[in-house]
Amino acid sequence: MIxxxxxxxxxxxxxxxxxxVSGEAIFGANVFRDFFASIRDVVGGRSGSYERVLRDGRDTALQEMMDEAQRLGANAVxxxxxxxxxxxxNQGMMMVTANGTAVTIE
Known part of the structure; x- marks a missing residue:
């Protein structure tokens, strides 16, 4: 699928x-991840744990969107x-959504 x-x-x-077509991923923020991310923010650097969660959420949302497109007979979005x-x-949940148009291409 393209x-x-x-x-x-x-x-x-x-x-x-x-x-x-669309896909969604909603996930909760972990207390320990929040704690370690805040420490990292104080000393500088990136929060690898949050980046991984966001990447996983993005991948899940995209996969759900592609699955829906395939069910409709599309070969691309x-x-x-x-x-x-x-x-x-307290804004304790994160959400990632992916939206697009399901199409058939030659």
Whole structure:
């Protein structure tokens, strides 16, 4: 399955549109990860644990979006957008969404 942020796939013609598809991943912030991330923020550097969680969330959201596109008979998703946000009590939950248009290309 081809997945792209562009509205077309260069050199390929879109022959059918199947509709908007999306995938979501929502996960809670871990207390220990929060604690160690705050220490790292004080001394500088990157929070590898948060980066891994966000990467896993992105991968999950993209996979759900691709699965939905495949169920609709598409072989590509164009115009993909990723969005990140926080939600829940005290913004303790993180959310990643992936949206795009499921299409069939030659």
């Amino acid at each position: 997945v792209t942020t562009t509205p077309t796939v260069e050199g390929r013609r879109i022959t059918a549109y199947h509709g908007v 164009v115009g993909v957008q990723l969005d990140y946000g926080s939600m829940g009590e």
